[in-house]
Amino acid sequence: MSPIAVFDRPLTSVDLTIFSVARETLQVLLVRRSGAPEEPFPEVWALPGGFVDLRQDADLEHCALRKLREKTGVVAPDLEKVGSWGSAVRDPRGWSVTTVYLALIAAGGTALAAGGNAADARWWPIEGSRVRERLAFDHGEILKAAIARLRNKVEYTSLPAFLLTPEFTLTELQQMYEVVLGRTLEKKAFRTRMLATDLLEEVPRMKEGRSRPAQLYRLANRRRPVFFARTFSPRD
Amino acid sequence: MSPIAVFDRPLTSVDLTIFSVARETLQVLLVRRSGAPEEPFPEVWALPGGFVDLRQDADLEHCALRKLREKTGVVAPDLEKVGSWGSAVRDPRGWSVTTVYLALIAAGGTALAAGGNAADARWWPIEGSRVRERLAFDHGEILKAAIARLRNKVEYTSLPAFLLTPEFTLTELQQMYEVVLGRTLEKKAFRTRMLATDLLEEVPRMKEGRSRPAQLYRLANRRRPVFFARTFSPRD
Numbered sequence: 502m503s504p505i506a507v508f509d510r511p512l513t514s515v516d517l518t519i520f521s522v523a524r525e526t527l528q529v530l531l532v533r534r535s536g537a538p539e540e541p542f543p544e545v546w547a548l549p550g551g552f553v554d555l556r557q558d559a560d561l562e563h564c565a566l567r568k569l570r571e572k573t574g575v576v577a578p579d580l581e582k583v584g585s586w587g588s589a590v591r592d593p594r595g596w597s598v599t600t601v602y603l604a605l606i607a608a609g610g611t612a613l614a615a616g617g618n619a620a621d622a623r624w625w626p627i628e629g630s631r632v633r634e635r636l637a638f639d640h641g642e643i644l645k646a647a648i649a650r651l652r653n654k655v656e657y658t659s660l661p662a663f664l665l666t667p668e669f670t671l672t673e674l675q676q677m678y679e680v681v682l683g684r685t686l687e688k689k690a691f692r693t694r695m696l697a698t699d700l701l702e703e704v705p706r707m708k709e710g711r712s713r714p715a716q717l718y719r720l721a722n723r724r725r726p727v728f729f730a731r732t733f734s735p736r737d
Numbered sequence: 738m739s740p741i742a743v744f745d746r747p748l749t750s751v752d753l754t755i756f757s758v759a760r761e762t763l764q765v766l767l768v769r770r771s772g773a774p775e776e777p778f779p780e781v782w783a784l785p786g787g788f789v790d791l792r793q794d795a796d797l798e799h800c801a802l803r804k805l806r807e808k809t810g811v812v813a814p815d816l817e818k819v820g821s822w823g824s825a826v827r828d829p830r831g832w833s834v835t836t837v838y839l840a841l842i843a844a845g846g847t848a849l850a851a852g853g854n855a856a857d858a859r860w861w862p863i864e865g866s867r868v869r870e871r872l873a874f875d876h877g878e879i880l881k882a883a884i885a886r887l888r889n890k891v892e893y894t895s896l897p898a899f900l901l902t903p904e905f906t907l908t909e910l911q912q913m914y915e916v917v918l919g920r921t922l923e924k925k926a927f928r929t930r931m932l933a934t935d936l937l938e939e940v941p942r943m944k945e946g947r948s949r950p951a952q953l954y955r956l957a958n959r960r961r962p963v964f965f966a967r968t969f970s971p972r973d
Contacts, residue, residue, distance in 0.1 A: 560824035
């Protein structure tokens with residue numbers, strides 16, 4: 502018997518903030534909660550997630566991947582921890598703690614499934630939809646923190662390049678960074694920085710189209726996002 | 738009554754990674770666990786922390802500040818979330834989740850108190866002591882992640898300057914960054930970058946000593962650490 506009485510244990514859940522880019526906007530994956538009147542926030546949109554199952558889940562990340570798969574059909578490759586939120590008031594059912602994970606995935610080809618408590622699952626654009634202000638529980642605040650973490654992280658990794666086709670121009674790459682970061686970047690500095698890394702390889706082909714032909718590139722390593730060096734030194 | 742049975746709830750705790758600098762080394766605050774044989778890891782060093790008290794704690798951060806104060810006497814101003822660790826095996830008492838916080842504080846004048854489960858509390862140097870490999874539970878892994886987070890964070894904030902006396906030279910400031918980051922920095926780039934921010938104000942005084950007189954600076958804002966701009970642009 503544990504020295505800690507079971508009535509002293511909070512409700513424990515995981516929630517997921519899954520981002521992607523579609524139609525040139527950053528999107529987040531949300532589920533609509535069931536309409537059952539005994540459930541809190543019936544029919545309100547929420548982050549996908551749910552309670553830890555102590556028999557089924559070996560750890561929190563296992564639980565997060567299971568909930569994501571069951572509620573949305575999405576299989577995320579790598580999850581990053583965003584943090585946890587826990588208080589006496591965040592869930593009307595009692596003291597609760599949720600651990601939040603983040604992933605940025607390619608949207609194309611991802612089948613969204615409905616099931617479990619989630620009557621519905623869909624991608625919502627971050628900007629303009631005001632969906633963040635109408636989420637269940639404290640999920641609006643959690644989503645805000647996750648967006649900040651994503652943008653902070655992305656600035657130093659090759660992650661956005663994984664959302665592109667295997668061969669892309671520097672203009673297409675810059676546009677993808679701009680969509681994820683939510684702001685415009687200075688073209689010359691972006692190119693200088695990108696080409697200074699070992700991130701990209703030139704492909705012996707040009708992209709032809711309405712504008713003048715542009716050099717095509719591909720990721721030198723498509724298996725895992727690469728972190729850029731962070732240093733105090735100005736780049737030469 | 739909650740739809741989630743109480744036996745389905747994990748043990749829920751908080752742990753703290755509190756860092757400081759003393760004798761020119763980065764140190765972490767640890768407590769020695771009680772020697773009671775019914776407790777796991779008797780007399781082993783561990784991060785300060787403990788179980789959430791659902792009646793006493795309004796939220797996780799409140800719980801963390803309370804545990805820190807009770808077990809070590811330390812009052813930390815701002816805590817940052819590092820993440821949570823939860824699994825079936827990390828605590829021999831059962832499925833458990835811990836939420837981890839981080840702070841970097843000035844060590845001088847901080848009285849360490851013994852109390853509660855912690856028979857003893859002291860600062861341990863990060864480098865050389867190999868203490869990380871001998872910590873209770875998964876605290877070695879947690880400490881490793883917290884050090885990485887601290888170093889990542891510090892690189893972009895004025896936080897290390899808060900560990901210095903109110904007036905300092907650029908050499909003293911660089912040394913403090915080097916101790917916290919665990920590596921040497923290039924002098925000219927460090928100075929260029931520091932003076933390019935609005936972080937520092939010149940004091941109308943020089944530091945006199947055995948070496949030649951050096952300009953003294955102070956923080957323009959001593960209330961909160963300032964984040965440096967992060968941009969794609971190379972710094973001029």
